[in-house]
Amino acid sequence: MEKKTISCDVLIIGGGTAGCYAATTIAKRPDLKVVIAEKANIVRSGCLAAGVNALNAYITPGHVPQDYVDYAKKDAEGIVREDLLLTLAGRFNEVTHDLEKKGLTILKDENGNYVSRGWRNIKINGENIKPLLADSVSKCPSVEVINHLNITDLDFTEDASGKTIVTGAFGFGVRDGKAYHIKARAVLISTGGAAGLYRPNNPGNARHRTWYPPFNTGAGYAMGLMAGAEMTTFEMRFVALRCKDTIAPTGTIAQGVHAKQVNNKGEVYETKYGLTTSERVYGTVEENRKGHGPCYLDTTKITEEAEEDLYRAYLNMAPSQTLRWFESGKGPRDLPVEIEGTEPYVVGGHTASGFWIDTARRTTVEGLYAAGDVAGGAPQKYVTGALAEGEIVAETILRDLEKLPPRGIDAADRTYAPQKEKSQEISSPGAREAEIFGTYEKFLTKADSHLTAENLEDAMQKVMDEYAGGIKSDYRVNGAKLALADRKISDLLELVDLLAAKTPMDLLEIYEVRERLIVCRALIAHLGARRETRWHVFDENEDYPGISDEGLCYIESVMDHDGRIRIFRRDLVKGGVSYEHSN
Amino acid sequence: MSIRIEKGKCRGCGACLEVCPGNLIFRDGEGKAFIPKPYNCWACVSCVKACPFGAISMELEPEIDGRGGALRVEKTAGGYDWKIIGRSGEIRRIFKMKTKEANKY
Ligand SMILES: Cc1cc2nc3c(=O)[nH]c(=O)nc-3n(C[C@H](O)[C@H](O)[C@H](O)COP(=O)(O)OP(=O)(O)OC[C@H]3O[C@@H](n4cnc5c(N)ncnc54)[C@H](O)[C@@H]3O)c2cc1C
Ligand code: SF4
Ligand code: SF4
Numbered sequence: 001m002e003k004k005t006i007s008c009d010v011l012i013i014g015g016g017t018a019g020c021y022a023a024t025t026i027a028k029r030p031d032l033k034v035v036i037a038e039k040a041n042i043v044r045s046g047c048l049a050a051g052v053n054a055l056n057a058y059i060t061p062g063h064v065p066q067d068y069v070d071y072a073k074k075d076a077e078g079i080v081r082e083d084l085l086l087t088l089a090g091r092f093n094e095v096t097h098d099l100e101k102k103g104l105t106i107l108k109d110e111n112g113n114y115v116s117r118g119w120r121n122i123k124i125n126g127e128n129i130k131p132l133l134a135d136s137v138s139k140c141p142s143v144e145v146i147n148h149l150n151i152t153d154l155d156f157t158e159d160a161s162g163k164t165i166v167t168g169a170f171g172f173g174v175r176d177g178k179a180y181h182i183k184a185r186a187v188l189i190s191t192g193g194a195a196g197l198y199r200p201n202n203p204g205n206a207r208h209r210t211w212y213p214p215f216n217t218g219a220g221y222a223m224g225l226m227a228g229a230e231m232t233t234f235e236m237r238f239v240a241l242r243c244k245d246t247i248a249p250t251g252t253i254a255q256g257v258h259a260k261q262v263n264n265k266g267e268v269y270e271t272k273y274g275l276t277t278s279e280r281v282y283g284t285v286e287e288n289r290k291g292h293g294p295c296y297l298d299t300t301k302i303t304e305e306a307e308e309d310l311y312r313a314y315l316n317m318a319p320s321q322t323l324r325w326f327e328s329g330k331g332p333r334d335l336p337v338e339i340e341g342t343e344p345y346v347v348g349g350h351t352a353s354g355f356w357i358d359t360a361r362r363t364t365v366e367g368l369y370a371a372g373d374v375a376g377g378a379p380q381k382y383v384t385g386a387l388a389e390g391e392i393v394a395e396t397i398l399r400d401l402e403k404l405p406p407r408g409i410d411a412a413d414r415t416y417a418p419q420k421e422k423s424q425e426i427s428s429p430g431a432r433e434a435e436i437f438g439t440y441e442k443f444l445t446k447a448d449s450h451l452t453a454e455n456l457e458d459a460m461q462k463v464m465d466e467y468a469g470g471i472k473s474d475y476r477v478n479g480a481k482l483a484l485a486d487r488k489i490s491d492l493l494e495l496v497d498l499l500a501a502k503t504p505m506d507l508l509e510i511y512e513v514r515e516r517l518i519v520c521r522a523l524i525a526h527l528g529a530r531r532e533t534r535w536h537v538f539d540e541n542e543d544y545p546g547i548s549d550e551g552l553c554y555i556e557s558v559m560d561h562d563g564r565i566r567i568f569r570r571d572l573v574k575g576g577v578s579y580e581h582s583n
Numbered sequence: 584m585s586i587r588i589e590k591g592k593c594r595g596c597g598a599c600l601e602v603c604p605g606n607l608i609f610r611d612g613e614g615k616a617f618i619p620k621p622y623n624c625w626a627c628v629s630c631v632k633a634c635p636f637g638a639i640s641m642e643l644e645p646e647i648d649g650r651g652g653a654l655r656v657e658k659t660a661g662g663y664d665w666k667i668i669g670r671s672g673e674i675r676r677i678f679k680m681k682t683k684e685a686n687k688y
Binding site for chain 2: 039040041043044045046049050053105106107115117123124125127128147148174175202203204205206207208209210213214215245246252253255256257306309310311312313315316319320322323324326327328505508
């Protein structure tokens with residue numbers, strides 16, 4: 001493999017919503033060189049690829065940011081970081097106005113005010129939201145975007161006291177096949193959440209018709225765990241209520257045309273189970289268990305005009321749903337829209353799972369920062385939350401870099417001299433570089449293997465589905481099943497060594513399954529540690545069906561050097577205070 | 584099948600290869616776009632929108648009520664024309680979408 005070394009001030013891993021916004025914020029200091037390493041192409045990568053049709057987090061007139069904190073806290077039964085939520089909510093509107101300036105179309109009434117859907121949600125034409133963000137990045141000369149570069153591992157060193165300091169990252173070009181070592185004074189992880197851990201709703205050829213992008217594999221969580229970073233609240237999984245099979249969003253129908261959730265007898269059941277995000281999915285699961293399925297959103301009474309608007313709305317975010325209405329010959333006025341829960345995801349933009357960070361968005365490992373779906377503590381973050389968090393973390397990085405005197409270029413030293421020019425090539429292979437690149441070579445030079453990454457992925461998804469609360473087990477877990485899941489996933493992780501790659505794309509698949517398996521291990525440990533059922537469906541524990549006061553804490557995990565997951569608890573961070581790491 | 588690339592229409596410009604969020608599209612021996620693992624497609628239609636020659640369409644798998652029709656997208660001055668295509672290739676509906684118009688829902 002040809003090697004390439006690049007040095008910069010700030011490395012952003014993942015050029016998605018949060019990553020792009022952080023880059024443009026840091027670029028306000030054009031003397032600092034930023035590199036975005038993106039596994040696909042920032043124009044359409046990540047959650048925003050197809051478009052979104054609402055900004056789910058916006059503070060409408062008559063409300064204040066604290067209202068949003070209170071709402072998210074209630075929805076998550078208390079397990080949130082109020083400091084993180086409040087700092088995000090305070091910026092929702094500002095980043096929205098900035099998006100509008102960048103060219104985003106927001107629906108307005110005759111007086112020029114944004115049209116809201118409820119009190120914290122505004123309607124947009126978000127088909128082009130990602131190209132708009134990418135465009136704003138391309139206008140920053142100090143930001144170098146390296147597309148098709150998949151990052152696999154962090155580079156780190158230890159200081160005199162044995163503390164880990166992140167100094168960059170390693171990856172390989174999915175297209176050019178080169179091995180990259182990127183050295184940086186600060187590293188931001190913004191790789192999104194994890195999809196593809198569990199067996200998905202659809203089989204075979206339709207298996208990637210998932211809600212969360214199948215290309216967000218949880219790489220950031222895995223890299224963080226391997227560098228010793230602390231994770232929080234993985235057990236608060238996210239299960240989305242979606243249009244059956246197409247897995248298109250339901251909010252457009254539920255809130256847009258006010259369709260109610262009904263069972264096969266036409267009874268409205270949603271109010272029976274409660275209205276939090278998890279209870280809405282729970283109601284649907286329970287109605288099915290009781291033999292009252294299928295469940296629907298009753299759209300049959302909407303007007304012809306509303307039907308037409310639904311066709312158009314879905315084209316801008318989940319076009320499969322519009323096509324499906326035509327293919328089946330039955331529109332939403334002819335038949336109610338069938339709904340189901342998705343397979344579970346780990347995604348910090350919707351629930352509280354992800355990196356444990358301080359109020360300024362530093363992870364527990366020095367030199368490493370996190371924002372967006374990969375960062376924990378703040379559920380209901382959504383697009384505007386990811387942007388706000390990108391901005392906050394960028395401001396923190398700028399402040400922290402001030403404290404680091406620019407010094408010489410040394411692999412064991414994170415204080416590289418800032419580079420004004422485009423990537424400068426340096427050759428200083430350290431031990432870790434040899435180890436990581438050696439692993440790439442090992443996979444690429446191995447003769448054929450009887451096992452493929454896809455085989456392992458299928459096996460992993462089966463284990464998670466059956467023993468760690470997937471669709472097949474109605475999202476339920478218990479201690480005995482989780483113990484089996486842990487053993488089987490650990491076995492599968494060992495099998496990764498047997499895989500072989502002929503092309504960089506094969507190598508990508510190997511790393512993706514490795515990342516997912518590592519995330520699964522931490523997830524299983526978290527699910528076992530919360531001895532209660534605080535959130536239906538997200539963490540439905542058959543051994544502990546009730547909620548307990550002891551559960552009013554965060555469950556945390558760290559991966560030790562020997563690969564073992566260590567679980568511990570943290571007291572809730574009280575509202576009104578900001579949180580700093582102490583150690 | 585999720586997307587279908589019509590070889591006859593493809594001119595090998597590479598736009599779809601560049602834009603796919605899953606790196607799923609490659610070039611075949613003739614330099615034309617092909618998708619070796621269509622089952623990995625997320626159906627985000629980024630490639631469909633990116634193709635300047637209308638060579639890519641999206642289909643639904645039979646598992647999700649696919650019945651042989653397709654969705655095509657054509658870039659226009661201020662947005663996209665979305666075409667619902669029937670089983671025999673006939674145009675069933677055209678939705679003219681403008682980027683400057685937000686959805687009602
Ligand atoms: C289908 C869907 C619809 C949604 N609809 C709405 C909506 O209507 N309104 C709303 O407010 N919110 C919506 N959301 C939520 C919102 O889009 C996300 O919370 C937000 O975009 C997440 O931003 P992010 O930067 O964390 O992740 P992303 O934007 O997904 O960015 C992650 C990036 O990291 C890259 N990456 C991953 N791994 C690696 C690696 N190893 N190396 C290099 N790069 C890597 C990915 O390719 C991607 O570009 C939706 C989400 C989805 C999935
Ligand atoms: S629809 Fe999206 S995921 Fe599928 S091939 Fe096209 S760009 Fe890639
Ligand atoms: S964008 Fe269209 S013309 Fe260009 S390579 Fe892809 S299919 Fe061919």
